[in-house]
Amino acid sequence: ETGVTQSPTHLIKTRGQQVTLRCSSQSGHNTVSWYQQALGQGPQFIFQYYREEENGRGNFPPRFSGLQFPNYSSELNVNALELDDSALYLCASRRTAQTGELFFGEGSRLTVL
Amino acid sequence: AQTVTQSQPEMSVQEAETVTLSCTYDTSESDYYLFWYKQPPSRQMILVIRQEAYKQQNATENRFSVNFQKAAKSFSLKISDSQLGDAAMYFCAYRSGTQGGSEKLVFGKGTKLTVNP
Numbered sequence: 064e065t066g067v068t069q070s071p072t073h074l075i076k077t078r079g080q081q082v083t084l085r086c087s088s089q090s091g092h093n094t095v096s097w098y099q100q101a102l103g104q105g106p107q108f109i110f111q112y113y114r115e116e117e118n119g120r121g122n123f124p125p126r127f128s129g130l131q132f133p134n135y136s137s138e139l140n141v142n143a144l145e146l147d148d149s150a151l152y153l154c155a156s157r158r159t160a161q162t163g164e165l166f167f168g169e170g171s172r173l174t175v176l
Numbered sequence: 177a178q179t180v181t182q183s184q185p186e187m188s189v190q191e192a193e194t195v196t197l198s199c200t201y202d203t204s205e206s207d208y209y210l211f212w213y214k215q216p217p218s219r220q221m222i223l224v225i226r227q228e229a230y231k232q233q234n235a236t237e238n239r240f241s242v243n244f245q246k247a248a249k250s251f252s253l254k255i256s257d258s259q260l261g262d263a264a265m266y267f268c269a270y271r272s273g274t275q276g277g278s279e280k281l282v283f284g285k286g287t288k289l290t291v292n293p
Binding site for chain 2: 065098103104105106107111119121151153164165167168169170172
């Protein structure tokens with residue numbers, strides 16, 4: 064158990080819709096990052112939040128946005144869904160003072176039809 | 177930009193035997209971290225082992241060890257005494273050690289390990 068939980072575990076949306084994925088981290092985990100893992104691929108970094116502010120972003124368009132809350136929970140929002148957004152979305156968090164290890168959740172599997 | 181390459185899409189090993197998974201990476205940085213993560217069917221990424229680039233000694237964690245060749249930019253994972261529970265996808269990952277930057281991990285495409293009884 065990593066102490067990172069994600070919801071929902073599975074969901075299906077249609078093209079053009081919007082989706083919100085949620086993550087709950089361990090107490091004290093000030094840094095949270097989100098990854099997209101397409102089928103058969105390694106995870107790709109979407110963005111990172113530290114103390115409720117975005118402080119790093121990968122090659123993802125602005126329709127991917129996020130929020131981090133003081134209670135160590137966070138959200139990933141995706142607008143105008145496209146078929147290629149179908150993937151497993153992973154949340155990972157850690158204490159800033161701790162070097163190296165990220166604790167991952169089990170992911171949310173999004174299917175866009 | 178940094179890249180991570182895992183050239184073995186699939187590997188198999190007999191229970192109790194040893195297997196080595198390969199990983200190469202490309203970077204111009206001198207300070208970085210390397211990781212091996214395991215992703216079982218439950219989908220949760222679990223850290224197997226980590227290596228700091230400034231450390232010459234290869235990391236070991238029980239049955240797991242790495243062969244870190246900094247000049248060759250190679251970072252292989254050796255699993256000794258393989259167990260059925262080791263069956264999973266294994267991902268090699270890179271993280272910059274630059275202070276103040278994002279802590280993004282760059283992952284390879286993974287190697288699916290099958291353990292045969």
